[in-house]
Each structure stands twice: as C-alpha cells, then as structure tokens.
Amino acid sequence: MKRINACFIMLAVVLISACSSGEDDLSGVQDIPGLGGDTWVPGSLDKWLHDTMTVPYNIEVKYKWDQFEFDVTKTLVPPREEVVMPAIRAIKKVWIDTYISEAGSLFFKKYSPKFFVLSGSASWNDNGTITLGTAEGGRKVVMYLLNDFRTKDMPGYSKGDSATVKQIFHVIEHEFGHILHQTIMYPVEFKKICAGYYTGNWNNISDWEANRDGFVTAYAMSNENDDFVEMVSIMLIEGRAGFDRIVAAIPDGISDNGSTKAQAVDRLRQKEAMVVSYFKTSYGIDFYSLQSKTRKAIEELLY
Incomplete structure (x- = not known):
C-alpha cells in the first residue's frame, strides 16, 4: 500500500508540474476510455x-x-x-x-x-x-x-471450437470449486494421495504426462487445492464417461517420476471417490447427478 501511495504522489507531482508550465494545449485531447470521461x-x-x-x-x-x-x-x-x-x-x-x-x-x-x-x-x-x-x-x-x-447455434461454429467453450466452463467450475472448499475444506487425506508429486514446474508438463502420475491435468500438479478443484471441474465438464476415458488412457509403463499405471489409476480413483463424498457430506449434493446434468447441458450446446 505504501508503494501505491508513493506512486500516486509522484504522479500527482508530475501532473501538477505539467499543468503549471502552461506550455501544453490540451483543449483538443479527448477523454481516455476507462479513466472517467x-x-x-x-x-x-x-x-x-x-x-x-x-x-x-x-x-x-x-x-x-x-x-x-x-x-x-x-x-x-x-x-x-x-x-x-x-x-x-x-x-x-x-x-x-x-x-x-x-x-x-x-x-x-x-x-x-x-x-x-x-x-x-x-x-x-x-x-x-x-x-x-x-x-x-x-x-x-x-x-x-x-x-x-x-x-453450435452461432455463426462460424465448428467442432474445433468446442475445446475453447469447454475451457470457459472448466474455468467457472474450477473457480466455484475454490469457493466451496474455502467454505468447507475437503478431507486432509486428499492431500496425501499425491504427496511429493506437486511441482511449480507444472507448465512444462503435458496433461498426458500428469495423468501418468495420478493427476487429471498438469495444472492439478501445482498444489493440493488446485488438484482438488481440477478434479471437480474436469469430472463435471467431461462427464463420468469422459473421466473414465482419461483414466483408461493411462499407458502401461513407468512415468518419469516412477509411477506405474496401477498407481496412477488408483490415485485418480481415490480422488474421484473423495470428491463425490465431499459434495455429499459437505453440501448434500449428489455429485454424479450434478455431473450428468452438467455434461448433458454441454453436449446440447456443442454437439
């Protein structure tokens, strides 16, 4: 706050100096949108x-x-x-x-x-x-x-646009998930499922690579809170069948972090169960029913 106040004071000094010089004719200058004019x-x-x-x-x-x-x-x-x-x-x-x-x-x-x-x-x-x-x-x-x-009802729509639209819904569900868990915290056991795998380097990891360590997206690897709300968001917008496809697509072999396919699948299924339980116990919401309705609404808009 002190830095902000100092900047405003400096700006005021500059403006006063400029106005007092009498050298600039500002009579033809139009108001700048967003600054009050x-x-x-x-x-x-x-x-x-x-x-x-x-x-x-x-x-x-x-x-x-x-x-x-x-x-x-x-x-x-x-x-x-x-x-x-x-x-x-x-x-x-x-x-x-x-x-x-x-x-x-x-x-x-x-x-x-x-x-x-x-x-x-x-x-x-x-x-x-x-x-x-x-x-x-x-x-x-x-x-x-x-x-x-x-x-699909807008001019110029193609199936390729569906990813952008789903991304907007993804953001809304993600941010609303934060509001919900900040009101009632999810079980602490959730944080233990992928303990040791969170990283600030998530932006250099693909979703496919993140899946191999038991994360639904790469951004979920950034911290436990975003891991939780990414699960909520992806499960809602992709639907139950879509989430199952993500889990099923994890390849055999060992990830760069040493995770097996079985471990990755188990982590994702544990998280899924915790999300479903959290919505029921914290807010009385049948998550699978909400998931079905959300996915149906998306499909009616895009397909």
Missing part, C-alpha cells in the same frame, strides 16, 4: 444481463471495458458485444441451472460469486502460460477469451 446509455444487452443475472441471482456482469478491473500490466481487448449474451446464456445453462437443479436456489445464491468481469482475449503470463480465469475472495470472477466463444 466515457459514459454510455444502457441498452438492450444491459437490460438482458440485469434481468437474467442480477435480478434472480444478484450477479453483476461487466463487459464494458475498464482496464482497472484487470492487471494493468497485461495487454487485453474487450469482449465483442455479440458474444456476451450467448456466453452468459451458456454459462447459465451449464453452471447455474445445473447447480440449482441439484442443490436449490438458496445454495447457489449463498455461494455464487457476485461479480463477473469479461475480457475478450486471454491474459498471457511471463512464463508462456495463459490465465483464462481468476477469482478474488469468492466474490469476483474474471473471465478471459470470450471472443473465441462459439456454440
């Missing part, structure tokens, strides 16, 4: 978002550009307005409606984040990875890559 009249999209998300669920969706909702060091673009409604409609179908169907509206309203911020592009990191979503304090979720969102 831009306004707009709410239109039909704003009303639809208000009626669809804010009124029933108290969720605000912000798609108008505001750089200060993001990391100011990143180069990003705003979402195209024509993708906002289809994306939010799909998110409601896959995430909101399925949870409410399984756990009730009171559960969803209690635990759901209340502020969604949309970016059209991905957020690239210095290590070559991309951030596709973030959550802050269980309240704010930032969604990236909205401009690549296409479902």
